[in-house]
Amino acid sequence: MKQIIQLLMVDDHPFILQAYKNTLNGFKKEEYEIVTTDAVSGETGYNAIANSLVDFDVAFLDISIPSYPDKDIESGVDLALLLREKMPNCKIFLLTMHTEKLKFNYFFDTIKPEGLIVKNDLTFEELIFAFEKVLSGENYLSETVIKMIDNQNQ
Amino acid sequence: MANNDSISLGRRKVYTKKAIAVISKRENDSLRRVNYFKVANRYYNMNEMEDYKKTSFLLVQNSIEAKDTISLVKAYGYISDYYVSKNISDSAYIYNFELQKIYTLLKDNVNVAKCLLNKAILQHNEGDFLGCERTVFTMLKKLRNKNNYEMRYEAYNFLGIVYAELAEYKLSKEYYEKALEIVNMKQISMKYQLKATTLNNLGILYRKQKKDKQALNFFNSAIAENNLYNDMPNIYAMVKDNIGYSKFKLGNHNELPNLFFEALKIRDSLNITEGIILSNIHLSEYYAFKKDTLKAIEHANNAYKVAKDNNEVRDVLPALKQLSNVEPKKALQYSVEYYKIDDSLKLAERKIKNKFSRIEYETEELVLEKDKLIEQRKTLIYIGLGIILLGVFVYVIRTQAARNRELQLLQEQQQANEEIYQLMLTQQDKIEEVRQLEKKRIAQDLHDGILGKLFGTRLNLGILNNSNDEEAAESRNGYIEQLKTIEQEIREISHDLNSEKTAIFNNFVLMVSNFIENQQSVCKAEIHFTMDPLIDWNGIDNMAKINFYRILQEAFQNINKYAEAKNVFVTFAKLNSSIELQIKDDGLGFNYLKKKKGIGLSNMNTRITSSGGTMTVASEVGKGALLTFELPV
Numbered sequence: 001m002k003q004i005i006q007l008l009m010v011d012d013h014p015f016i017l018q019a020y021k022n023t024l025n026g027f028k029k030e031e032y033e034i035v036t037t038d039a040v041s042g043e044t045g046y047n048a049i050a051n052s053l054v055d056f057d058v059a060f061l062d063i064s065i066p067s068y069p070d071k072d073i074e075s076g077v078d079l080a081l082l083l084r085e086k087m088p089n090c091k092i093f094l095l096t097m098h099t100e101k102l103k104f105n106y107f108f109d110t111i112k113p114e115g116l117i118v119k120n121d122l123t124f125e126e127l128i129f130a131f132e133k134v135l136s137g138e139n140y141l142s143e144t145v146i147k148m149i150d151n152q153n154q
Numbered sequence: 155m156a157n158n159d160s161i162s163l164g165r166r167k168v169y170t171k172k173a174i175a176v177i178s179k180r181e182n183d184s185l186r187r188v189n190y191f192k193v194a195n196r197y198y199n200m201n202e203m204e205d206y207k208k209t210s211f212l213l214v215q216n217s218i219e220a221k222d223t224i225s226l227v228k229a230y231g232y233i234s235d236y237y238v239s240k241n242i243s244d245s246a247y248i249y250n251f252e253l254q255k256i257y258t259l260l261k262d263n264v265n266v267a268k269c270l271l272n273k274a275i276l277q278h279n280e281g282d283f284l285g286c287e288r289t290v291f292t293m294l295k296k297l298r299n300k301n302n303y304e305m306r307y308e309a310y311n312f313l314g315i316v317y318a319e320l321a322e323y324k325l326s327k328e329y330y331e332k333a334l335e336i337v338n339m340k341q342i343s344m345k346y347q348l349k350a351t352t353l354n355n356l357g358i359l360y361r362k363q364k365k366d367k368q369a370l371n372f373f374n375s376a377i378a379e380n381n382l383y384n385d386m387p388n389i390y391a392m393v394k395d396n397i398g399y400s401k402f403k404l405g406n407h408n409e410l411p412n413l414f415f416e417a418l419k420i421r422d423s424l425n426i427t428e429g430i431i432l433s434n435i436h437l438s439e440y441y442a443f444k445k446d447t448l449k450a451i452e453h454a455n456n457a458y459k460v461a462k463d464n465n466e467v468r469d470v471l472p473a474l475k476q477l478s479n480v481e482p483k484k485a486l487q488y489s490v491e492y493y494k495i496d497d498s499l500k501l502a503e504r505k506i507k508n509k510f511s512r513i514e515y516e517t518e519e520l521v522l523e524k525d526k527l528i529e530q531r532k533t534l535i536y537i538g539l540g541i542i543l544l545g546v547f548v549y550v551i552r553t554q555a556a557r558n559r560e561l562q563l564l565q566e567q568q569q570a571n572e573e574i575y576q577l578m579l580t581q582q583d584k585i586e587e588v589r590q591l592e593k594k595r596i597a598q599d600l601h602d603g604i605l606g607k608l609f610g611t612r613l614n615l616g617i618l619n620n621s622n623d624e625e626a627a628e629s630r631n632g633y634i635e636q637l638k639t640i641e642q643e644i645r646e647i648s649h650d651l652n653s654e655k656t657a658i659f660n661n662f663v664l665m666v667s668n669f670i671e672n673q674q675s676v677c678k679a680e681i682h683f684t685m686d687p688l689i690d691w692n693g694i695d696n697m698a699k700i701n702f703y704r705i706l707q708e709a710f711q712n713i714n715k716y717a718e719a720k721n722v723f724v725t726f727a728k729l730n731s732s733i734e735l736q737i738k739d740d741g742l743g744f745n746y747l748k749k750k751k752g753i754g755l756s757n758m759n760t761r762i763t764s765s766g767g768t769m770t771v772a773s774e775v776g777k778g779a780l781l782t783f784e785l786p787v
Binding site (some may be wrong): 011022023026125126138 | 264616
């Protein structure tokens with residue numbers, strides 16, 4: 001019996017969603033069956049979370065997404081907060097193009113994401129590695145993030 | 155040669171004639187006149203008085219022709235001297251007076267005084283003692299502040315003589331003493347023997363008062379003066395005669411009649427008629443006293459003859475008197491002649507006095523007239539000066555006011571310019587803001603769009619790396635297509651960035667648009683604004699832009715105030731080599747020519763011309779107005 005993993009992906013580029021899907025398609029097919037839910041904006045993301053019949057196990061959240069002011073969703077961070085509230089067991093990946101230190105600190109303080117990825121670091125192999133690592137209960141930080149934190153600690 | 159005393163008189167005359175012939179051939183220049191003067195002097199020295207007069211008149215003529223005042227004056231002096239010597243007192247008086255006038259004009263006070271002295275002498279000779287006294291005082295006035303001792307001496311001595319004649323003995327003595335004081339200062343050459351002259355005069359003064367002893371003392375001190383005989387033989391003779399007469403009066407007859415003869419001899423040799431007459435009368439008196447009637451009559455007759463021959467009418471009288479004394483038989487005949495002459499003399503004196511005063515009166519009248527003219531001219535000059543001064547004042551005040559106005563205007567313009575600058579700056583800020591937003595938008599586009607897509611494509615291509623089958627190849631082609639789209643997108647963003655410049659293209663356009671927008675809320679008319687997008691405002695001088703803006707402000711001020719227009723068209727157009735701003739309204743219009751360049755219009759004109767542009771105004775009453783400004787670029 002394969003383990004079913006409920007995966008939520010939010011990114012305003014359908015393109016990227018497709019890439020995630022393609023990547024994870026080949027992930028340990030014997031062990032896991034990955035069920036994906038897509039959203040391309042704050043609104044669709046919010047609805048996906050609020051109306052979901054299942055609890056998501058893993059979420060890939062892009063930080064820069066079109067906002068959804070009705071529900072105070074400004075970015076992927078707000079979706080993450082919603083997820084933490086609604087589905088506390090969900091392992092959250094925050095993905096971003098940004099590389100500002102302050103933002104990372106903010107993420108750590110509020111969401112404590114299991115995975116924090118600067119999109120520039122990401123490759124096909126790396127994504128699989130990160131996914132596996134988080135599934136096994138560890139946290140994953142991409143290369144740039146690690147460097148930033150190192151710099152901060154020095 | 156002509157002046158050489160050692161040559162006979164006849165020879166000298168011939169030489170002088172030759173000299174005149176030579177001189178008259180010369181042109182009328184200063185040298186010719188100098189030579190004529192020399193000739194005149196020769197004649198005077200040779201006692202050729204008629205030739206002297208002729209030469210002097212010639213000189214007057216020449217001097218007038220040559221406008222040579224100095225020579226003219228000198229010639230007048232010569233003529234005056236001639237008439238004095240000829241005893242023609244009225245002519246002498248006239249020439250002397252001419253001379254005095256010229257010297258007065260030349261402000262030569264010393265020579266004026268000399269003329270006055272001559273006048274006084276003439277007056278004295280004619281028995282006008284009071285007039286003479288006045289003249290001498292005028293002369294003294296002219297000599298005030300002048301150190302001319304000689305003239306001053308002459309004046310005092312002469313006053314002494316005049317007062318003696320007027321029987322004012324005390325005054326006479328006073329002035330003789332003043333004269334002596336001057337002589338004692340030793341500023342005048344001793345050669346003139348002035349001291350002896352005055353001492354002699356004092357003696358005569360005392361004789362008049364019948365104080366013969368004191369008189370004799372004065373005569374004696376006069377004769378004791380050094381070199382008297384050599385320097386002034388005439389005075390020496392006079393003093394000798396006086397000593398003799400005083401001694402005769404005092405009854406001291408030791409040296410008589412030798413003293414009288416000595417005097418007469420000198421006087422004869424010098425041809426001093428007056429002296430000869432006097433000496434003869436004294437001798438006649440002496441011989442009458444000595445009872446030598448024959449000699450007494452002889453000398454009296456001599457005196458009478460000499461006086462008659464020389465036309466010395468005045469001296470005929472004492473001679474006649476003496477004759478009647480020494481010849482009692484003919485006394486009646488002599489008395490009749492005496493009174494006849496005396497009467498005619500008195501008449502002549504009165505006449506001459508009148509003549510003198512007439513000459514002066516006529517001249518005075520002339521002077522008065524001249525004074526009046528001068529006064530009139532002065533008044534005219536004052537009025538003229540007043541007007542000029544007033545004019546200058548008005549001019550200064552006006553220019554000052556104009557300058558102030560100009561300064562004020564300049565200040566206002568400066569302020570306006572600053573305001574516009576400020577406006578431009580705020581506009582700049584706004585633009586900066588917009589630009590920032592735009593930048594953000596573009597960054598976002600890049601970030602979210604392009605980067606995301608590139609990321610996706612890269613990721614997908616990475617996946618396809620692992621498989622080489624047909625399907626994978628197709629997918630790869632899809633992603634390559636995707637890359638093309640991304641290229642396109644980048645191109646678009648790049649284009650956006652480029653067009654951002656024109657999008658926010660110029661704050662001037664923004665400013666003008668804002669201004670028009672504002673005006674729309676103030677102005678009753680509909681404003682139609684057209685801005686030619688081809689105008690490259692960035693390439694235009696800021697000052698020109700400010701001027702355009704000011705012109706717009708000014709124009710709208712006019713339109714709002716006066717035009718009552720329904721429509722206003724504001725058009726910026728790009729012409730071949732210039733920018734044209736047209737402001738057209740369909741309001742009341744105005745007569746540009748009649749309306750004295752309204753301050754608004756002239757301001758606009760100043761602004762456009764200061765940027766090198768031109769302004770044309772077309773308006774008619776009732777037909778709106780069209781202002782056109784053209785700025786070459």
